[in-house]
Amino acid sequence: MIAPTRTSAEPSARASEAGTSGGFGVVLRGIRKQFRAAVAVDDLDLDVRPGEFLTLLGPSGCGKTTTLNMIAGFLTPDRGRILLDGQDVSRQPPDRRDTAMVFQQYALFPHLTVGQNVGYGLRMRRRRPEEIRTLVADALQRVGLAGREGDAPGQLSGGQQQRVALARAIVVRPKVLLFDEPLSNLDLKLREQLRLEIKHLQRELGITSVFVTHDQTEALVMSDRIAVMRAGRIEQLGAPEQIYHDPVNSFVAGFVGQSNLVTGTCTGAGPEPTECTVRLPGAAHPVRARVVGAGPPEPGASVQLLLRPEALRLVGPTDPPAPAGVTLDGRVTEVVNEGSVATVVVRVAESLRLRVAVPDPASRGIPAPGGEASVVIPSGIARALPS
Amino acid sequence: MIAPTRTSAEPSARASEAGTSGGFGVVLRGIRKQFRAAVAVDDLDLDVRPGEFLTLLGPSGCGKTTTLNMIAGFLTPDRGRILLDGQDVSRQPPDRRDTAMVFQQYALFPHLTVGQNVGYGLRMRRRRPEEIRTLVADALQRVGLAGREGDAPGQLSGGQQQRVALARAIVVRPKVLLFDEPLSNLDLKLREQLRLEIKHLQRELGITSVFVTHDQTEALVMSDRIAVMRAGRIEQLGAPEQIYHDPVNSFVAGFVGQSNLVTGTCTGAGPEPTECTVRLPGAAHPVRARVVGAGPPEPGASVQLLLRPEALRLVGPTDPPAPAGVTLDGRVTEVVNEGSVATVVVRVAESLRLRVAVPDPASRGIPAPGGEASVVIPSGIARALPS
Amino acid sequence: MNTRVLRAALRHRGTWIILRGVLLVLILAFIAVPMLMVVWTSIQPDTYPAFPPSGLSLRWWSAALTREWLLPMALSAQVALGSAVCALVLGSAAAYTLARGAGRGRRFLEGFLAAPLLLPEIVISLAVVQLVSVLDARRLIGPVLLVATHALIGIPFVLRTVGVSLLGVNPVWERAARDLGASAWRAFYTVTLPLMRSGMFAGALFAFIVSFNNVELSLFLTSRDANTLPIRLLQYMEYQYSPTLACVAVTSVVGICAIAGAASRFVRLTDFIHGEST
Amino acid sequence: MTASTAISPARSPSRPPTTATRPGFRPAFPWLALPATVWVLATFAIPTAILLASSVLTYDGATLTGPLTAANYAELFGNGYFRSVLWETVWMSGTVGCVCMTAGLSVAHFLVRSASRLRTLVLLIVISPLVSSVVVRTYGWLVLLQDDGLVNKALLAAGLIDSPVPLIGSRFAVILGLAHVLLPFAVFTAMSSLQSVDPRLELASRDLGAGPVTTFHRITLPLIRPGLIAGFTLTFAISLGAYASAAVLGGGRVQTLATLVRDRMVVSLEWGQAAAISVVILAVGAVTVSALLVIGRRSRGRRG
Amino acid sequence: ACTSTSVDDGEGDVLLVEGYGAEYQQLFEETIAKPFTEKTGIRIQYTAGGSASEQYAAIRASKGNPGFDVAVMTSMELYQGGIDKLLAEVTPEQVPNLANLPPKLREHTYRAGAIQEVQQVVLMYDRKAFAQPPTSWNVMWEPRYRSGTLVFNPANVLGVYAMLNAAELDGGGIDDTAPGFSRIAELAKHALATPQASAEAVPFMQKGTATAFPYFDGRAAIYARTTNYDYTVPREGTYALLGALGIPVGAAHKEAAYSFVDYWLSADVQRRWALAYNVGPAITGLDFPAEFAAKHITTPEQLERTRIADAAKVMRNRTAWGQQWAEAVR
Numbered sequence A, B: 001m002i003a004p005t006r007t008s009a010e011p012s013a014r015a016s017e018a019g020t021s022g023g024f025g026v027v028l029r030g031i032r033k034q035f036r037a038a039v040a041v042d043d044l045d046l047d048v049r050p051g052e053f054l055t056l057l058g059p060s061g062c063g064k065t066t067t068l069n070m071i072a073g074f075l076t077p078d079r080g081r082i083l084l085d086g087q088d089v090s091r092q093p094p095d096r097r098d099t100a101m102v103f104q105q106y107a108l109f110p111h112l113t114v115g116q117n118v119g120y121g122l123r124m125r126r127r128r129p130e131e132i133r134t135l136v137a138d139a140l141q142r143v144g145l146a147g148r149e150g151d152a153p154g155q156l157s158g159g160q161q162q163r164v165a166l167a168r169a170i171v172v173r174p175k176v177l178l179f180d181e182p183l184s185n186l187d188l189k190l191r192e193q194l195r196l197e198i199k200h201l202q203r204e205l206g207i208t209s210v211f212v213t214h215d216q217t218e219a220l221v222m223s224d225r226i227a228v229m230r231a232g233r234i235e236q237l238g239a240p241e242q243i244y245h246d247p248v249n250s251f252v253a254g255f256v257g258q259s260n261l262v263t264g265t266c267t268g269a270g271p272e273p274t275e276c277t278v279r280l281p282g283a284a285h286p287v288r289a290r291v292v293g294a295g296p297p298e299p300g301a302s303v304q305l306l307l308r309p310e311a312l313r314l315v316g317p318t319d320p321p322a323p324a325g326v327t328l329d330g331r332v333t334e335v336v337n338e339g340s341v342a343t344v345v346v347r348v349a350e351s352l353r354l355r356v357a358v359p360d361p362a363s364r365g366i367p368a369p370g371g372e373a374s375v376v377i378p379s380g381i382a383r384a385l386p387s
Numbered sequence C: 001m002n003t004r005v006l007r008a009a010l011r012h013r014g015t016w017i018i019l020r021g022v023l024l025v026l027i028l029a030f031i032a033v034p035m036l037m038v039v040w041t042s043i044q045p046d047t048y049p050a051f052p053p054s055g056l057s058l059r060w061w062s063a064a065l066t067r068e069w070l071l072p073m074a075l076s077a078q079v080a081l082g083s084a085v086c087a088l089v090l091g092s093a094a095a096y097t098l099a100r101g102a103g104r105g106r107r108f109l110e111g112f113l114a115a116p117l118l119l120p121e122i123v124i125s126l127a128v129v130q131l132v133s134v135l136d137a138r139r140l141i142g143p144v145l146l147v148a149t150h151a152l153i154g155i156p157f158v159l160r161t162v163g164v165s166l167l168g169v170n171p172v173w174e175r176a177a178r179d180l181g182a183s184a185w186r187a188f189y190t191v192t193l194p195l196m197r198s199g200m201f202a203g204a205l206f207a208f209i210v211s212f213n214n215v216e217l218s219l220f221l222t223s224r225d226a227n228t229l230p231i232r233l234l235q236y237m238e239y240q241y242s243p244t245l246a247c248v249a250v251t252s253v254v255g256i257c258a259i260a261g262a263a264s265r266f267v268r269l270t271d272f273i274h275g276e277s278t
Numbered sequence D: 001m002t003a004s005t006a007i008s009p010a011r012s013p014s015r016p017p018t019t020a021t022r023p024g025f026r027p028a029f030p031w032l033a034l035p036a037t038v039w040v041l042a043t044f045a046i047p048t049a050i051l052l053a054s055s056v057l058t059y060d061g062a063t064l065t066g067p068l069t070a071a072n073y074a075e076l077f078g079n080g081y082f083r084s085v086l087w088e089t090v091w092m093s094g095t096v097g098c099v100c101m102t103a104g105l106s107v108a109h110f111l112v113r114s115a116s117r118l119r120t121l122v123l124l125i126v127i128s129p130l131v132s133s134v135v136v137r138t139y140g141w142l143v144l145l146q147d148d149g150l151v152n153k154a155l156l157a158a159g160l161i162d163s164p165v166p167l168i169g170s171r172f173a174v175i176l177g178l179a180h181v182l183l184p185f186a187v188f189t190a191m192s193s194l195q196s197v198d199p200r201l202e203l204a205s206r207d208l209g210a211g212p213v214t215t216f217h218r219i220t221l222p223l224i225r226p227g228l229i230a231g232f233t234l235t236f237a238i239s240l241g242a243y244a245s246a247a248v249l250g251g252g253r254v255q256t257l258a259t260l261v262r263d264r265m266v267v268s269l270e271w272g273q274a275a276a277i278s279v280v281i282l283a284v285g286a287v288t289v290s291a292l293l294v295i296g297r298r299s300r301g302r303r304g
Numbered sequence E: 001a002c003t004s005t006s007v008d009d010g011e012g013d014v015l016l017v018e019g020y021g022a023e024y025q026q027l028f029e030e031t032i033a034k035p036f037t038e039k040t041g042i043r044i045q046y047t048a049g050g051s052a053s054e055q056y057a058a059i060r061a062s063k064g065n066p067g068f069d070v071a072v073m074t075s076m077e078l079y080q081g082g083i084d085k086l087l088a089e090v091t092p093e094q095v096p097n098l099a100n101l102p103p104k105l106r107e108h109t110y111r112a113g114a115i116q117e118v119q120q121v122v123l124m125y126d127r128k129a130f131a132q133p134p135t136s137w138n139v140m141w142e143p144r145y146r147s148g149t150l151v152f153n154p155a156n157v158l159g160v161y162a163m164l165n166a167a168e169l170d171g172g173g174i175d176d177t178a179p180g181f182s183r184i185a186e187l188a189k190h191a192l193a194t195p196q197a198s199a200e201a202v203p204f205m206q207k208g209t210a211t212a213f214p215y216f217d218g219r220a221a222i223y224a225r226t227t228n229y230d231y232t233v234p235r236e237g238t239y240a241l242l243g244a245l246g247i248p249v250g251a252a253h254k255e256a257a258y259s260f261v262d263y264w265l266s267a268d269v270q271r272r273w274a275l276a277y278n279v280g281p282a283i284t285g286l287d288f289p290a291e292f293a294a295k296h297i298t299t300p301e302q303l304e305r306t307r308i309a310d311a312a313k314v315m316r317n318r319t320a321w322g323q324q325w326a327e328a329v330r
């Protein structure tokens, strides 16, 4: 049922398309890192496929940066091994690893020009000056800053500085590109623009990339795969669609996207083996829900349902017929209109409030608070999560 | 055509409902403030109605904070007058003005407890200790922090700290509440929650409020009226719906919400006096557009059209029939899927790319890049802006 | 060893770390050993401490803890206290203006107030003596001028420590206080002052120590009634070489450490190092 | 005891001014700097100015008389001995400055960049000399450096020398003593400028393939150069006028400008000369300081 | 008098005396101050200041009002004080006992003070190193001894006299110091140390590392008793240092000062002080034990034989000598 919404071909395929050998990849095995009291990363296994764009997504303090720093070599894992391109680099210093990092605060060398910044890694690799010049010019060209070699980093805007940092990282053609929330410091519009630029560049060069963010939209939009982390562990690893539509638990569901997480009672197994039927308070009919993760719950057990607000439909007295599904009647308690979309909160029962996203409210119209409204749960959208 | 989507009654009515005298309001007349080279605020007139929640919205550096600081008394205007509740306070120091500000970084006094912070303004007003205790407890109760008087501000989370700041401001029952981007430091989820809490509290107390933000969603969701600023001047002042759907120029249109701003040629006046017809490249029929701001353009003149992405409809070969309107055929060049909504970029002509928002892409389906797609511009959604 | 090999060796993490460690230990020994020497001299029996030591003895202490030394010590403490208070008041006030001011005037003022540190103190001492001679105000020589000039070099320390702690005082807090109805003075008193207290503490402590140990500035400014401990020690060294000196030194160091230790319960003395300068 | 870290260390160049330091918000009490200013004027600026002036006048006994004369300077600079003392003082102060700067940087680097638990101990050791007077520390050196002191004993035992080396009264001893006195300040200056360097820049450099030495040399060092210059300037300027260390550890054999001032002031009673030497100290200090500041600013300016 | 407010409140007269520290101060309190107070009722406050030249620097810097009444100095400072007119005139009218001073000493008071003691520069030597007491200054240059000698810095007058003595050995003198400095240069290559203060010589005696060196007889006698060293006056003769008392013109208690100086110059005090401090008295012809008389200047003949440096020349050349010395020992 997941629509072919991705523009991406398979990552490994792309990597070989882009001409790189396709042999690169990052493998973490049983990685653990502890700081004094806190275990930052706990027994982490992760395979980043060659050429893939993998995002570590999670709330603050879940260990994303720590993981990235261990890949880069800034931190040494307490336990476990890190393989870059098949080689164990766990004990190697950062300068001996073929990674390149793009930092949140750019980390451009303030005493060097843009050109010198970009050329730094090449100089460390003892390339010839003319060669450096050419490669730097090319890299700057790629990030849309052709000819800015002579500028001081301080003269550039935030977005431009992050582009320079990107050029500095890609110019050495690292085996792995690492990004630590590179866009968090930028304005929304700029952020949206740079997301796409980074994604395009990565795809073009085919460099394996690990991207850290706590912004779920960023993760969904940019990644080939997303690893959702919590408290030093990976909760779920999968393609963006999978993470969004089939979260393995309520943490992932709540963290990625808006969600209604409602509790109902299992009334039996569904027609399909991976389905069950759930009765919600105030609902005439049970809802059919796909079971994610563990096996179907016992009848009578309480079940958590994930209902994405945008998948629910509102049926006013005057509205066109809604798609097939279960209809719940209730009263509108709150309307939050953001212009392009409005969120309508409908109170179905004391214990059941549903947020329904109404796109383009101006033309579709939305009910006033206090009025009556019916919510349709179209069939096929509900997911039952292990509670 | 603006649907009755607001939950709010008329602000002045609300203010008197809430029991306040209704006589409060802020009036700025011909305010100007210059720093060295830069004119931060330029000949600004603004009437904030009693009890109203008015937002100053604009890009960084447009003079929002400067305006707010002049109302609070932290800065003195170079020219012009500021009236609070009818009284000229232009030259009064901040402690003589009955305003209370909520700052972006909370600005809680780190050496005082939560209770002492909230009670500070009352102490300065020499209220009796028992009275202070009661009022502080009440204010903390209102922001959901009952009983936290003894905590140090540093022990609280960002959201809690901002709630304390809010309590500290409302406890003195100021004539005007001022907010300088109070939510910018918070995470998205928390921000969404606090928006509503602040709004509810303000409505309950009926205190005239001026709110500064550069986040358009925040402005749209919270405000009774929005003043969109640019370079020290107000570009447009109006209700959120008005700002969103009838922006007076492309700056406001571009700043508030996602937008397609496309250029077409005027083919004549529309059937209604405030309409005109515009031919877009690649379109078989002209588009009828409402003219905002100035009078209708001359036939043959080039016109800028605002088309909100969420108002456009995508018609694939298999899709249900679209609403009435003008259809443009093109090719999908890019798809950005955020989960709850996907943005599809359709190239209609070399000079015409349209972004179409597809809600709930999982169930509606979205085309793959490279495929053909038709975009429908439903009638009534286009706006012609002065260029 | 050619540079290539050396560089390769240095690139090796272990070598690099060991080299740095050895250097660090040497530097620390350089700092600590002379100090330990003084302590040790005070508790061994020989006039000319020998290696290896011939034993332990407290015989020198009886001479050290006499009026001859306790009086100058007391005077030094008084002068140090006086000048620390002056430096604290003057320096904190100026630090506040500097922290909240801007522009070229600020830079100039900052430089002006710190300038005494860049001039040899012996020159300042001479200049002050000369001025009071010209003005026929020799009677000021002694505690008055000691306090005045010691405060002069205490001020930059206070400027710095208070400046650093003011960096941590967000001006928005003061604005919030004004906004909530506090007058400028009350805002300062209820918000700023409590928050700069730790910087003031540290600054006063440094000013005290700097004055208590001062030699060069005091050189021409002590008088028969007012001979400070360091000057007294210096004079004594011209007459006699005796471990009594070490005892006196240890006593004063222990005294200052006690004060500093007590103070460090209220402030972090290393704070003044951190952050940017005032 | 002299000195402090008041010379501004490197301000991180990319940091924008905070709202507080922007013009527009006037400080609440602008006159608060006035008392300190008056104090510094009275106890420092005015006396020093008069001293400068008196070096071009004539002393008759204890009384200043006119007319203007360059005699004091002519006498000083006509004197080979004075020139050699001048040169020696500058040279020793320069050495002290370099030693302090280098050693201070090593310690500061450890304190700022290491995560070691020993940091507190190291910091305590670094601060410890501040609590004792220069006389006390010099006394410690005296005990160490005398003919049968620890140093000579150790050298003898190691077989490096066969009779004690007279260390007291050597330039070496004076430099050692001065560096010891001034090292804490060099450490503090270096610390605060190191702290303003974003550690991520060093990580970025390592990440791009530079080893620790190269990273230090190419990234850290250029960024803290203004701070190092400030540290050098501070220790150099203080060394120029330091009396106690030179007097005691120099054993009367090592003359510096400061001991010369005191001799002229107290022993030979040539006050005009003392004033003139003071002016020379001042001039050397001022010229060096401003030259270094210009260099420091230029190296910062290049960054834009 | 403003400077002395803290000390002369009530309880009778007070006299502020500033002089050397250490054992000089101890002896002064016992031998001079206590009996003087008993006799006159004037309390003496003694403060250890710096060296003689430092005392005078204080007088000069304060234009004659340094806050003390009597300074223990040397004849050099009396000379300078006379010229600067910063020391009160001292004549037999105010100080009758001054009349008893031999003319040779009187002329070195420059009417600006009194001489109260005559120290001579002696040769201090290690008894173990010399079977017989050395008889010439020359022993210091002998290869056997030169590594144990001390070359005093002329910042201290002892250094000045040592240099003059050296100059005389090669026919030089106060007007021709070049031979003195060349001898110092030669000696400095081997010498044990170059002390600035006489106290610095003590460790070398206690440890027995010094062989022979010039010293003042006052201190010499102390260490002759406590260490294995003894002292002698070589046959070439030597210089004397004239201990002097000066009264700043601005002294608050001038009358008491005069009577104090007079007291010190009285015969039995002179004798007592000479015996206590092991120096020659300023009055010749007093009765001393033979052993004492042999080692200190007690008779007119001894005084006649002893050289006294011309204060004017010394003061004039002090800076130059300091420099020449520094260059010689460098």
Ligand SMILES: Nc1ncnc2c1ncn2[C@@H]1O[C@H](COP(=O)(O)OP(=O)(O)OP(=O)(O)O)[C@@H](O)[C@H]1O
Residues within 6 Å of the ligand: A035, A036, A038, A039, A040, A058, A059, A060, A061, A062, A063, A064, A065, A066, A067, A214
């Ligand atoms: N150097 C350190 N010393 C001590 N604790 C640390 C250190 N670095 C990280 N931690 C702790 O380890 C945990 C994981 O930190 P990490 O920086 O990896 O989180 P993150 O996912 O990157 O968070 P954020 O989104 O806030 O950057 C946190 O609890 C953090 O406090």
Ligand SMILES: Nc1ncnc2c1ncn2[C@@H]1O[C@H](COP(=O)(O)OP(=O)(O)OP(=O)(O)O)[C@@H](O)[C@H]1O
Residues within 6 Å of the ligand: B035, B036, B038, B039, B040, B058, B059, B060, B061, B062, B063, B064, B065, B066, B067, B214, D019, D022, D023, D024, D025
């Ligand atoms: N104290 C000041 N001194 C000099 N210029 C200032 C000062 N305060 C503001 N400005 C300038 O005035 C203009 C308006 O600033 P203001 O802070 O009001 O903008 P803003 O709309 O609040 O922006 P932001 O969203 O970034 O907070 C800007 O160009 C700013 O640089």
Ligand SMILES: NCCCCNCCCN
Residues within 6 Å of the ligand: E020, E024, E051, E052, E053, E155, E156, E157, E158, E198, E219
């Ligand atoms: N600066 C010359 C002083 C010499 C006097 N020495 C006297 C010794 C006192 N113990």
Ligand SMILES: [Mg+2]
Residues within 6 Å of the ligand: A064, A065, A066
């Ligand atoms: Mg992180």
Ligand SMILES: [Mg+2]
Residues within 6 Å of the ligand: B064, B065, B066
């Ligand atoms: Mg702002």
